[in-house]
Amino acid sequence: MATDNPNADGFGEVSRVRGIAFEYLSFGASVFGLVALGVLLVYVAIDAFDLANASPEWLLTYFLTLVGPFLAFCLYSANDPEVTRRALGALGGGLVVVAALFSAIEAFVAPIPRLNWQLAYLFVVAAPTTAYLAYVGSRGRLGAVGFGLLGRLVGGVAIGLAVGTLFLVFDALLWFLAYTLGVLPAVGLYAFGRVRSAPRARTAAAPVGLVGLTAAVFLRDVVATYPSDLIIYLWTIAVPVAAAGALLVADRSGRTAGVLVGGLPLAVATAGGFLAAGAGLPAPTVLLVLVLTGVPTAAYVSRVVDVGEGVVGLALPFLLAAGVIVGALIVEALGVPAPDPWLDASYLTEAPSRTPSEAGLYPAIVGSVIIIAMVAVLSFALGVGTSVFLEEYTPESGPLGTLTRILQVNVANLAAVPSVVYGLLGLGLFANLLGLGIGTAVTAALTLSLLILPITIISAQEAIRSVPDDLRRGSDAMGATRWQTTKNVVLPEAMPGILTGTILALGRAIGETAPLIMIGAATTVFRAPDSLFSRFSAMPMQIYTWAGFPQADFRYGVVAAGVITLLIILVGMNGSAILLRNRAERGS
Amino acid sequence: MTDSTESPDLTRRGGLTRLKEGTYGGLFAACAAITLLTTAAIFVTLLSDAVVFFRSISIVEFLTGTNWSPNPAGGGQAFGIIPLLIGTLTVTFTAALISIPIGTLTAIYLSEYATPNARSILKPLLEILAGIPTVVYGYFALVYITPALKATLFPEMSTFNALAASIMVGIMTIPMVSSISEDAMSAVPDELRQAGYGLGATKFEVSTGIVVPASISGIASSYILAVSRAIGETMIVVVAMGAQARMPEIQEAAFGIPFINPADVLLESGMTITVAMVQITGGDLTGGTLPYNSMFALGLALFAVTLVMNVISDIIAQRYREEY
Numbered sequence: 001m002a003t004d005n006p007n008a009d010g011f012g013e014v015s016r017v018r019g020i021a022f023e024y025l026s027f028g029a030s031v032f033g034l035v036a037l038g039v040l041l042v043y044v045a046i047d048a049f050d051l052a053n054a055s056p057e058w059l060l061t062y063f064l065t066l067v068g069p070f071l072a073f074c075l076y077s078a079n080d081p082e083v084t085r086r087a088l089g090a091l092g093g094g095l096v097v098v099a100a101l102f103s104a105i106e107a108f109v110a111p112i113p114r115l116n117w118q119l120a121y122l123f124v125v126a127a128p129t130t131a132y133l134a135y136v137g138s139r140g141r142l143g144a145v146g147f148g149l150l151g152r153l154v155g156g157v158a159i160g161l162a163v164g165t166l167f168l169v170f171d172a173l174l175w176f177l178a179y180t181l182g183v184l185p186a187v188g189l190y191a192f193g194r195v196r197s198a199p200r201a202r203t204a205a206a207p208v209g210l211v212g213l214t215a216a217v218f219l220r221d222v223v224a225t226y227p228s229d230l231i232i233y234l235w236t237i238a239v240p241v242a243a244a245g246a247l248l249v250a251d252r253s254g255r256t257a258g259v260l261v262g263g264l265p266l267a268v269a270t271a272g273g274f275l276a277a278g279a280g281l282p283a284p285t286v287l288l289v290l291v292l293t294g295v296p297t298a299a300y301v302s303r304v305v306d307v308g309e310g311v312v313g314l315a316l317p318f319l320l321a322a323g324v325i326v327g328a329l330i331v332e333a334l335g336v337p338a339p340d341p342w343l344d345a346s347y348l349t350e351a352p353s354r355t356p357s358e359a360g361l362y363p364a365i366v367g368s369v370i371i372i373a374m375v376a377v378l379s380f381a382l383g384v385g386t387s388v389f390l391e392e393y394t395p396e397s398g399p400l401g402t403l404t405r406i407l408q409v410n411v412a413n414l415a416a417v418p419s420v421v422y423g424l425l426g427l428g429l430f431a432n433l434l435g436l437g438i439g440t441a442v443t444a445a446l447t448l449s450l451l452i453l454p455i456t457i458i459s460a461q462e463a464i465r466s467v468p469d470d471l472r473r474g475s476d477a478m479g480a481t482r483w484q485t486t487k488n489v490v491l492p493e494a495m496p497g498i499l500t501g502t503i504l505a506l507g508r509a510i511g512e513t514a515p516l517i518m519i520g521a522a523t524t525v526f527r528a529p530d531s532l533f534s535r536f537s538a539m540p541m542q543i544y545t546w547a548g549f550p551q552a553d554f555r556y557g558v559v560a561a562g563v564i565t566l567l568i569i570l571v572g573m574n575g576s577a578i579l580l581r582n583r584a585e586r587g588s
Numbered sequence: 589m590t591d592s593t594e595s596p597d598l599t600r601r602g603g604l605t606r607l608k609e610g611t612y613g614g615l616f617a618a619c620a621a622i623t624l625l626t627t628a629a630i631f632v633t634l635l636s637d638a639v640v641f642f643r644s645i646s647i648v649e650f651l652t653g654t655n656w657s658p659n660p661a662g663g664g665q666a667f668g669i670i671p672l673l674i675g676t677l678t679v680t681f682t683a684a685l686i687s688i689p690i691g692t693l694t695a696i697y698l699s700e701y702a703t704p705n706a707r708s709i710l711k712p713l714l715e716i717l718a719g720i721p722t723v724v725y726g727y728f729a730l731v732y733i734t735p736a737l738k739a740t741l742f743p744e745m746s747t748f749n750a751l752a753a754s755i756m757v758g759i760m761t762i763p764m765v766s767s768i769s770e771d772a773m774s775a776v777p778d779e780l781r782q783a784g785y786g787l788g789a790t791k792f793e794v795s796t797g798i799v800v801p802a803s804i805s806g807i808a809s810s811y812i813l814a815v816s817r818a819i820g821e822t823m824i825v826v827v828a829m830g831a832q833a834r835m836p837e838i839q840e841a842a843f844g845i846p847f848i849n850p851a852d853v854l855l856e857s858g859m860t861i862t863v864a865m866v867q868i869t870g871g872d873l874t875g876g877t878l879p880y881n882s883m884f885a886l887g888l889a890l891f892a893v894t895l896v897m898n899v900i901s902d903i904i905a906q907r908y909r910e911e912y
Contacts, residue, residue: 019792023701029693030702030710033717033762040728385619393616407620409902410627416813416898417891418820420862421630424887428633432874450626457623481605483612504719511721514822517866540723540823547727547827555731563724574719 041567042123043114047560050339052114057336059118063126065330066323071130073146073316074137083136087129094125145304145313152300153317156293158572163237163292164285165369168528169441172232174220179236181219182212230273233284238291242266245295253306261302265294343561351526352542356553359546361562366528367441367536368510374445375452375509380502382449383456384491386411387498390457391464392486415454422451423518431519439520441529441536447515452505459501463494496584503577507570513540539566634891637884644878650885656833656859658868658879667882669889671833675858679754679825682854683818686758688811691765695807698766699773700795711767718763726827729756734828748830748857756824764814772806773799805908812901816894822862830857831867861886
């Protein structure tokens with residue numbers, strides 16, 4: 001750096017002011033968008049959770065019972081005096097600075113609407129510090145175990161709810177037949193072939209499965225009596241999941257552990273399912289949530305106990321749950337006025353309404369889940385197929401190379417087509433010409449699949465390209481055909497990257513609104529869709545509709561809650577995509 | 589990952605294997621063909637209805653008309669694209685005023701000034717800006733930005749206005765400018781920077797005098813992409829800008845020079861091409877009517893403009909790239 005040289009006097013002077021000003025200007029520019037977004041998100045969170053009406057006592061109670069123990073856990077896991085000092089310094093110093101600054105602005109400049117210094121402290125100091133400590137803590141063994149358990153619990157609940165939602169639309173009876181006649185025999189044959197190394201049995205698996213599926217479709221209307229829904233889910237999902245978990249664990253740490261890991265959650269889930277049926281709750285969903293949460297959790301606990309490191313970390317979920325309960329008890333006992341959040345359980349489980357306090361997002365959430373599930377299958381299959389074709393099957397030069405280049409340019413251009421135009425395509429082609437219906441879930445899923453297909457292809461191509469060529473050559477040298485190389489070497493290596501890209505693209509699809517408007521998706525539906533051809537609404541669609549309502553309660557309350565719900569789902573999806581990528585990077 | 593238990597098959601491949609190979613190859617080719625079919629389908633869908641539209645409304649009338657009212661209450665439809673173009677240009681231009689300087693400065697900071705640590709944090713965070721659903725941005729503009737602007741700078745602003753929407757479109761497109769420009773700047777070889785330092789240039793002079801000119805083709809192509817994204821942006825403007833196709837009042841300044849007061853356009857509601865399309869879907873969607881077909885004509889215009897801009901940006905990036 002010429003300007004830093006203290007011996008430069010002899011060469012004349014260079015002013016550093018301009019350079020320093022420019023550096024800070026460019027730094028300011030790069031955080032401008034982020035700060036703007038951050039402020040908007042703070043406001044929308046305050047509106048959704050009604051934090052403007054939260055009394056300081058309420059905030060303090062939960063800060064002490066929930067956030068405090070969590071921070072202590074992270075600090076204990078990080079086990080680094082430097083981090084502890086820094087964190088406590090930030091929390092303590094931040095309190096003084098924020099309170100002083102905030103009061104000064106309020107006194108001398110202008111009052112800041114719907115914000116007090118406690119909230120400012122919460123969002124400006126406490127939230128970033130917590131995020132930082134969670135990051136640092138998760139790198140310790142203890143924290144990794146705690147967050148791993150927490151992640152499995154939350155992920156299991158989310159997947160269980162999503163699967164339960166899908167069966168609102170897809171025919172459970174057909175699935176029962178298909179599973180019993182097709183999937184189960186095929187998997188059984190394949191596993192038998194694998195274990196006994198009988199290649200014939202493995203080859204036979206696919207045809208047997210196909211025959212079974214066909215038979216299921218034919219028998220669907222012939223069979224008159226079916227077991228109850230709960231038994232179907234128990235037989236087709238809960239038992240296989242438990243069995244898979246049990247087999248995995250038995251392989252690793254012995255038969256007893258395997259039986260425990262499979263059997264215990266299955267028993268709990270079955271009991272929970274029947275109890276829920278008695279209590280009038282949706283029993284199948286309860287069963288699914290319990291088993292899909294229980295089995296991975298139990299498998300994880302068994303592994304942690306086996307390894308014997310950071311077992312204390314397993315206490316994290318209990319710590320958080322205890323924090324919530326104790327906080328609620330204290331609030332109740334002291335009679336502290338609590339905020340009345342818009343985003344609560346009834347918001348997520350009830351239909352939209354004209355009165356803001358009764359409005360809910362449930363049908364829209366169901367619509368979104370169903371569309372995204374279909375989009376995921378379609379765009380994943382098409383995206384992987386296209387990218388494999390472009391990367392593995394076409395030459396780079398020659399006349400076929402030209403075709404590859406054309407395809408490549410075409411994909412790049414498709415990625416830049418505005419989403420409304422895809423909406424027009426869906427309206428003109430799928431809804432009207434092919435007669436799939438205006439505003440149906442199928443039309444929406446096809447349209448959105450085409451919309452995110454270019455993004456999926458581009459990221460899948462990158463993942464396939466990053467597989468080292470040595471692996472391909474090695475496989476070729478063993479006499480593998482191109483498909484065998486692709487199936488056995490390239491796809492397994494590239495799969496984490498492909499999945500990451502697909503999930504990120506799905507995040508784009510879940511927030512798209514313009515194509516849904518163009519294909520005539522309903523602005524508001526009061527019942528969850530019950531078939532693929534029923535009219536549906538989706539979360540962004542509902543947000544769009546409500547944003548147009550003039551009442552302040554809708555604008556600042558109901559929509560804010562919807563926005564937060566959508567963003568939480570987005571963060572969850574993108575977060576799992578990033579975790580997947582990090583894990584794959586660490587593994588290779 | 590091949591099974592070690594399988595004994596190597598050194599005989600000539602059987603018909604079954606060859607059939608399997610061909611089937612999978614064909615399947616993948618079919619997937620790839622779908623992407624081509626999508627482009628073709630977009631063209632055909634847009635063209636077929638647009639052609640029907642242009643049979644009733646001449647292209648000249650469409651391109652020069654100053655009145656847009658596809659579903660008037662009293663009759664007398666009019667399909668003039670000029671008011672929509674004014675709306676689209678207003679939003680695009682204002683958004684570019686935000687995204688281009690900020691995005692360029694961000695790119696310079698990331699590629700020249702930021703420590704590797706700061707870059708690894710800032711880059712994914714900036715991508716978040718492009719990942720937020722646009723309807724959420726529209727909601728922000730309507731519910732937070734407009735009241736804030738009204739309370740501070742422009743008390744006479746209307747609830748639905750172009751300015752708040754443009755600001756949000758600008759913020760959303762910052763990462764498009766910054767990430768592509770940053771890629772171009774990072775590709776400038778270090779020798780050029782070192783040579784600059786060797787001549788006694790300061791870091792500021794190297795950044796603005798060497799790195800930026802050397803990567804100007806990438807920077808320009810990022811601008812075009814960001815502008816094309818802003819043109820096609822729908823939900824932010826639909827939610828925050830309202831839906832009034834208006835011609836701004838043309839005023840006369842000194843010496844009779846006509847001008848348009850920017851406040852007339854920015855602080856009032858307006859209508860972009862995309863908003864006009866969304867507006868029509870409120871009516872009949874089964875096809876056959878003139879407004880339905882006009883939607884496809886607008887879509888064709890939008891598709892053509894964005895396609896041309898992408899091709900231009902591609903050409904600039906390819907042809908005028910400095911090879912090192």
